[in-house]
Amino acid sequence: MKVEWKTLNIYLKAKNGSSDITNEVESFINKSEIKNGIAVISIRGSTGAITTIEYEPNLLRDYNELMERIAPSDKPYHHTKTWGDFNGFSHLRSSLQKTSLVIPFVEKKLFLGTWQQIIAINFDERDRNREILIQLMGE
Secondary structure, three states: OEEEEEEEEEEEOOOOEEEEOHHHHHHHHHHOOOOOEEEEEEEOOOOEEEEEEOOOHHHHHHHHHHHHHHOOOOOOOOHHHHHOOOOHHHHHHHHHHOOEEEEEEEOOEEOOOOOOEEEEEEOOOOOEEEEEEEEEEEO
């Protein structure tokens, strides 16, 4: 089994700022020596997330509204007592959405649906530069 990896650094806006990184993952797979395997995509930090969604403006609005209902950004959180920051909602959203994702690829093609894109999300209360690791494993 071979393992290859690379990192991406991307700027994401605060409170659900997102970026479609599907092309970057596909490009890395195409340049790789690995033909069949899995891609592990992981974002560094406890206030970010990696997921898949149809990356279109109205669905992203729906997604943001869902996150606001689940973990409202204007609610007081106990986490603020620990560090004096106000991003408890960010940590909770990240823990629900998760910071890593595994997607298989076959014949150098990601196993994704037509309208399914890989996105990186910044739940933090401030804009952030995020580091994303893409690791490929396979043959």
